[in-house]
Amino acid sequence: MSDFIERFGLWSADQQVQARELLARLDSGEVDVVRFAWADQHGILRGKTLVTEAARGAFKRGVNLTTTLLAKDTSHRTVFPVFTSGGGFDLPGLQGGADFVIVPDPGTFRMLPWAPRTAWVQCDAYMKDGQRCPFDTRRILQRAVEQVHAQGLSFVAGLEVEFHVFKLDEPAMRLADSGQPGEPPKVSLLTHGHQYLTELRYDSVDPLMELLRDQLMALGLPLQSLEIEFGPSQFELVFGPTRDMMPADTMVLLRSAIKQICRRHGYHATFMCRPRIPNVMSSGWHLHQSLCHQADGRNAFVPEQDGASLSPLGLHYLAGLKVHACGSAALASPTLNGYRRYRPFSLAPDRAIWAHDNRGAMLRVLGAVGDSASRIENRIGEPTANPYLYLASQLYSGLHGMAERLDPGPSADAPYETPAEQLPRTLGDALNALKADRWLCAQFGQGFVDYYCHIKQAEIARFNLEVSEWEQREYFDMF
Template sequence: MISRPWSVHGGEGAVGRPSFVAEFGLWDDRRAAAAERVETQLGEVDLVRVVFCDPHGLARSKTVPAGVFRAVLRNGMDFSAGPFLFDTGHAVAVDFLTDPGVGVGELLGAGDFVLVPDPRTFQVLPGTEPRTAWVLGDEYLRDGSPHPLASRAVLRRVLGRYAEHDLAPVIGLEVEWYLTRLTGGTPGNAGNGFGLQGPAPAVEAMNSGYQFNLDGHYDSVAEAADPLTVLLAELGLPLRSMEHESGPGQMETTFAPMLALDAADAMLLFRTQVKRFCRRRGLHASFMTLPRLDSFDSSGWHLHQSVLSTKTNRNVFAATTDAPNAVPDAVPDSVPSAAPDAMSPEGEAYVAGLLAHARELCLLSVPTVNGYRRLGPEFTLSPTTADWRFEDRTAMVRVLSGGESTHVENRIGEPCANPYLTIASQLHAGLEGLTAGAPATRDAYPPLPKSLSEALDAFRAGGSAERLLGAPLKTCLEKLKESETARFDAWCAAERPAAGEVTEWEHREYFGVF
């Protein structure tokens, strides 16, 4: 028999090490029970995609046979540190040959980390052949400690702080994106390399666009949108609507409220499966904010937010006519009616936190050069200042008042942003407002950045980002975005594009990968 020193039983190489989960006590009872359920399903699948979210919000994965995954589930799986080192164009932005400078020694030499699947996220993908499942994982250093650059861990830490206050955030996703038709041509490898993106996919628009919810225009995308809607439901995502937005083939997909970590996981699964579904049908889905295509409109990601008291199961944002300044200790037999255009002081304090930190944390909701093209006066329903109003889509924070359904809609985000960092940053800002207790005012807040470079400067200068992310991840993101902006600036200096136009550089950088 041939010796296999790096086999699934040996614990080295590609599949972590034996009993990694048990050795470091990484699972609670819910995950352990979910793992047992997953093991009973593995006979029904052929392959498993083991996935994590990189700092840019892109899903990175390895595909393993189901038999191998039996070991991966409890041993973890080794992954290269590359996704933490690359900027959006896969230029090496974090030096791994000398001291990387981010405070994570295991990056030196691009050493592996261990990805541990979260069995609660295990999904069998409908209609796949071979039969394929998809599972999210959490990143750990080899000593069993959470990886300092893991974005899912950031959101978990924020949720832990909410739990200390007996609170649980609730998130609703409203996502705009583009559906286009591939027209063939080369695969885009000409001139491609690390930091040198080849041509973006060649596409054509699905229709003329510039209408709103016109039934006939929906029919022009229904060949993809209708079966996609069925797929999302089969994946267990709480889909509310699939709509045709304003641009040519521009879609909007909305989901029912979820707990925050579930919402972030759902966003990653949604984007990944939409792109997979479309690619296999000769279509291309893109979550780039503003593609370099004729007459395309900008896309946004509107994040709906509220906070529940875990003691009373009541929405702490809701204002009531007979108790406007207090959240009751228990759910009453009859809930008092809400005043029109009203929000509790706690809700206003949360909004104040969103506005006060909007400039410093903008980088985490609008992380690309292209995303800042949307935050301009030419796009009338996109925010240009840090402000709030009731039922006003021109404000950054739109407050929707309605008793227990009262919530805020932050309209700043772009649809390709990292869901864990976007949601964590807004919840972090809101909690800082809540704990400070000062209601939002109509006074001017610091202006929103007008470019990625300006957002990066604000991100560097403030202290809230480090409190949220920790010094290693904050420093790593700075290096990634410095590389991205430097490459863009160098291209612009050489090519001198017309002012205000979406550049070829942006289209190559973002349209395909996002």
């Protein structure tokens, strides 16, 4: 019997060639172990590390993982009854903690510069019958990209990612610190903050910046700039535009890489939107996006008339993003903590509007006649978002605007005063907006939306059971 990948024809001709080249590299002796990584429903990398001899087999058969990984919330608790009939998923093959298979994508293979003689490859999830796992979020984005390609276009996106890095003082590894989740580490600041883009602040953390720059560029990521952000110990990295799946693949690898690199050198990096530290500034993930013509690479959003912000196609796409802003919020900002960022006059959006070159608007449009970089910057996202779901929400929304030739309306030059639909203020409100968005439910699949909302509702339920420090301070003495 043929091996799993060959039996079900899971690789393209290009991937078969790439796989043969990779096996030759494994035979050369330069690699000791290969990490087979799969991005789960939260965009967190999971998988197994195989020694070289076993890795050769994984490039034929894939790697087995337990289906309980599909049932985890952000505390790594299993929130579906996996050992009941149907396993809570109502899908064959997902009950009882059975296996699914992650299949390496040979085009993602690379050496990890911070881990000696260690290779890494990203995988896609399949069921045992060779069908794509219905909850594989990378496949959801691939479907959206295929719809764009069918129109002779490609998706183009550049990433602006804010995050915090602290000095790691105490990793909180005492026996009593364990849990689900465990105690967070004790940290201290690298910068006091509030000196945005100052050279002195940058120079004071140059060892960290040099470390990240060297390692991320060695990974082949399209890094353009490293910046001191406004908040204490807050930073921003900007990555150049790439096409189709690459922006999401970059973000998944980027987050994991930064956390690993920093931990190895005595730092703690977090992409949590709003850490609980004094004078904190929230972190966002600003997504710059456009479409280009596949035939010649021309930007399809460049306006042709003076005074226009975007081309007619770009305006329709923009209108789709605006119409589905509330429905896509739970995919762009998937944590309870992320909704603490949306507040007026905070450089974070609070309503579904667009404006020409205005950072207070959710959709900041940058376009002009002859400007090949004409694009839309969506400022709704937080850096914890699953990149495949966030980008898919953008593409499906934009495609709807294009199909219906929607009009985005006028630019909102006073973004915190313009009457407009308010963005969800809580994760629960965002989930309700997603479930009410018929277009997004149809594109993502109602089964996936129900699955995703079930996991997020489990997180909300756990949060509501906790007594917060605010409640203790407010009521414990007074009443």
